[in-house]
Amino acid sequence: MTATLESDRRADLARVLAAVPTGLLIDGQQRGAADDAVVTVENPADGQPLLEIADAGEADALAAVRSAAAHQGSWATTAPRNRSGILARAAELLDRQQEDFALLITAEMGKPLAEARGEVAYAAEFFRWFSEQAGHISGSYGLSADGGTRILVSRRPVGPCLLITPWNFPLAMGARKIGPAIAAGCTMVFKPAPQTPLTSLALAQLLAEAGLPNGVLNVIASSRAELITGPMMRTGALRKLSFTGSTEVGRILLRVAADTVMRTSMELGGNAPFIVFEDADLDVAVEAAMVAKMRNMGQACTAANRMYVHAAVATEFTAELTRRMTGLVVGDGLQPETQVGPLIDAASQLKVRQFIDDALDRGASVAGIGSVPDGAGYFCAPTVLTDVQPGSVLSQAEIFGPVAAISTFTDESAVVAAANDTEWGLVGYLITENLDRALRVSEAMETGMVGINTGVVSNPSAPFGGVKQSGLGREGGAVGLEEYLELHYAAIPVR
Ligand code: NAD
Numbered sequence: 015m016t017a018t019l020e021s022d023r024r025a026d027l028a029r030v031l032a033a034v035p036t037g038l039l040i041d042g043q044q045r046g047a048a049d050d051a052v053v054t055v056e057n058p059a060d061g062q063p064l065l066e067i068a069d070a071g072e073a074d075a076l077a078a079v080r081s082a083a084a085h086q087g088s089w090a091t092t093a094p095r096n097r098s099g100i101l102a103r104a105a106e107l108l109d110r111q112q113e114d115f116a117l118l119i120t121a122e123m124g125k126p127l128a129e130a131r132g133e134v135a136y137a138a139e140f141f142r143w144f145s146e147q148a149g150h151i152s153g154s155y156g157l158s159a160d161g162g163t164r165i166l167v168s169r170r171p172v173g174p175c176l177l178i179t180p181w182n183f184p185l186a187m188g189a190r191k192i193g194p195a196i197a198a199g200c201t202m203v204f205k206p207a208p209q210t211p212l213t214s215l216a217l218a219q220l221l222a223e224a225g226l227p228n229g230v231l232n233v234i235a236s237s238r239a240e241l242i243t244g245p246m247m248r249t250g251a252l253r254k255l256s257f258t259g260s261t262e263v264g265r266i267l268l269r270v271a272a273d274t275v276m277r278t279s280m281e282l283g284g285n286a287p288f289i290v291f292e293d294a295d296l297d298v299a300v301e302a303a304m305v306a307k308m309r310n311m312g313q314a315c316t317a318a319n320r321m322y323v324h325a326a327v328a329t330e331f332t333a334e335l336t337r338r339m340t341g342l343v344v345g346d347g348l349q350p351e352t353q354v355g356p357l358i359d360a361a362s363q364l365k366v367r368q369f370i371d372d373a374l375d376r377g378a379s380v381a382g383i384g385s386v387p388d389g390a391g392y393f394c395a396p397t398v399l400t401d402v403q404p405g406s407v408l409s410q411a412e413i414f415g416p417v418a419a420i421s422t423f424t425d426e427s428a429v430v431a432a433a434n435d436t437e438w439g440l441v442g443y444l445i446t447e448n449l450d451r452a453l454r455v456s457e458a459m460e461t462g463m464v465g466i467n468t469g470v471v472s473n474p475s476a477p478f479g480g481v482k483q484s485g486l487g488r489e490g491g492a493v494g495l496e497e498y499l500e501l502h503y504a505a506i507p508v509r
Contacts, residue, residue: 023348027121030114034212035219036067038074038235041081042228048073053237055212058124058356059346059391065212070234075203075242076249078232082174082201083251085229090171090199094148096225097196101145103224108138111220115185115213120347122210123184124355124392125310127347136472137189140490143474144193147495151198157508164506169499171199172277173253176246178239178267179214180259181207181358182313188214190478190489191256192221192231198498200254203232203246207259209358211235243267250274254498257281260412261438261483279487279497281315281479283412284440287433288318288469289455291426291446292326298467299327299445300334303418306443306469308339308396311354312416313362315484316441316463316471320402320409321420322429328422332400335418336382339396344386354384356391357415363392366415373399373406373419381420404432426455434460439482441471462488 037044046052046068053069056062070078108115115137116130125133153168175195179187188206195202206214218233236242246252247270255271257264258281271278288306290299306318323331347355357363374380378399386393394415402408402419409419423429433442441463446452456464462480463471472478477491487497 020349023117026113027117027348030117031065031121031212033216034065034118035215036065038068038070038078039215039218039231039233040074040078041084041232042222047071053208053235055122055209057121058358059348061390064121067211067215067235069238070205070236070242071238072242072245075234075236075246078203078234079174079246079249079251081229081232082203085227086171086174086201089201089227089230092199094151094197094199097199098145098148100221100225101141101148101193101196104221105138105141105145107220107224108134108141115216117348118213118216119184119210120355122212123181124347124358126352126355127350129310130347133183133186136474137185139474140186140189140193143490144197144495147194147492148197151495151499162508164508166504166506168502170502172498172500174201174203174251175254175256175498176243176252177202177204178243178255178257178259179204179206181209182310182315184210184213185217187258188217190474190494191258192217194489194495194498196226196230197495200498201230203234203252205234205236205239205243208235208237208239244270247271247276248273253277255279256497264485277497279489280485281489282440282483282485283438284315284317284480284484285319285410285412285436285438286316286441286443286461288321288443289429289433289445290321290323290327290331291444291448291451292324293447293451294327294445295447295467296327296331296334299331300338302443302445302465302467302469303335304338304469306465307418308342308354308416309469311357311394313358313414315412317413318443318469319413319419320433321418322423322432323420325422325424328400328420332381332398332420336398339398339416339418340382340384342384342396344384344393344395346391354396354416356393358392360392362414363394366394366413366417369408369411369413369415370397370399370417373402373408376403376406378402378406378408378419410436426451430455430458434458437483438480440480440484441465443469
């Protein structure tokens with residue numbers, strides 16, 4: 015790209031930033047925080063400030079809850095086709111504004127523009143999927159076993175929802191919750207991650223343009239989540255919590271949700287095993303590993319955390335993965351040549367370095383390390399380690415960085431036991447050309463999802479979610495809508 019095109023891109027970002035609403039969105043109105051607090055959003059590629067926005071405190075959070083509660087009754091009775099139409103228009107608007115949203119995502123979160131464009135398309139697909147579901151919310155009419163009672167079952171919106179999202183997919187994680195909530199007829203208080211609130215503020219503006227009535231979606235960006243969330247949940251006005259984030263915070267919120275017995279959907283952390291069997295197609299294996307490891311700079315709940323490679327193919331697989339990973343261009347995601355962006359912040363950068371040092375201290379070896387640009391960004395070189403020992407922090411915690419941690423195996427049942435030896439159970443990956451083995455191992459995996467000969471499982475039409483301490487409930491697919499609906503049963507005696 016020429017210098018002119020590069021400066022055009024910076025100019026486009028400046029235009030996009032200037033259009034982002036910087037207030038809290040409560041009852042359709044933009045407002046500052048009651049205590050005038052503001053927070054600055056930074057670009058992780060250079061540490062430079064992007065925009066200053068309102069920072070919600072408890073009074074603002076409670077006002078947002080009141081708004082969601084006040085609008086629930088009228089919103090629940092809108093025609094499903096109207097709600098479907100809003101979502102369809104939102105998908106179209108996102109398609110049309112793909113480049114602007116991609117610029118915003120890259121600027122505040124760091125992923126390369128190509129990946130950010132992919133995230134916009136993924137988010138639009140959630141709106142499209144739930145637009146298609148909205149008109150098909152059904153019930154049933156039946157007779158009791160003794161023939162004496164008619165059983166009339168309907169589905170209705172669960173009520174006002176609290177939506178809390180992480181920073182790693184600033185648009186898609188919100189769309190995955192807002193889409194089904196709109197389809198079901200629920201109002202919302204949406205608290206995006208403090209590192210990446212700009213995309214959510216722009217999304218709320220887009221939804222208003224698509225026809226979403228005032229007060230249905232209230233957005234409160236806040237750096238004070240631990241202070242405002244409890245008071246909101248304890249009002250009793252919110253009937254559901256949908257949280258995506260770490261298992262650690264998920265546990266805290268589950269305890270708070272118990273106080274008012276809220277419905278919960280919890281999309282928590284992962285520690286995905288990636289198993290390459292001796293009969294794998296190694297081209298498929300490396301391609302899948304690249305996606306499962308390097309998407310989002312390794313900062314995905316679905317990231318391949320522990321790579322188990324059969325000893326017979328380990329040398330070849332490791333050599334090719336190392337060649338591919340270390341050849342990637344690390345840099346500012348806004349630069350056209352960049353294939354790997356920065357990590358989200360300095361703490362993440364430090365944590366990944368410490369994980370690598372710990373693994374090396376425990377006997378791991380370096381197969382290869384890529385390079386990083388000079389400068390202020392929170393960059394981390396793509397790194398491949400072999401002989402990673404089971405006791406290493408790399409094997410036990412979410413790495414959330416571009417580090418492939420490889421160990422070898424020879425026995426199928428032993429590797430399945432190792433893969434399952436974790437408190438997490440979000441996703442696992444299997445690479446094998448043997449159908450019987452693929453099905454056998456897939457069934458034995460203690461995870462909510464399995465990728466077989468692929469490094470991607472995320473799909474709006476599929477039920478995304480984990481077992482064990484990776485979460486409760488599913489997002490996407492037909493069940494993604496059920497999470498926002500309650501069953502209602504009326505008994506009618508036969509007379
Ligand atoms: P995080 O748990 O630190 O924060 C997530 C959200 O919770 C943010 O909005 C944050 O402001 C809020 N929060 C933090 N502390 C809180 C508290 N005490 N009370 C209320 N809210 C609080 O997670 P993160 O660093 O933003 O995101 C990374 C984590 O998210 C990883 O563990 C990753 O695996 C997980 N994740 C899971 C999925 C999934 O679908 N399972 C998807 C993406 C990310």
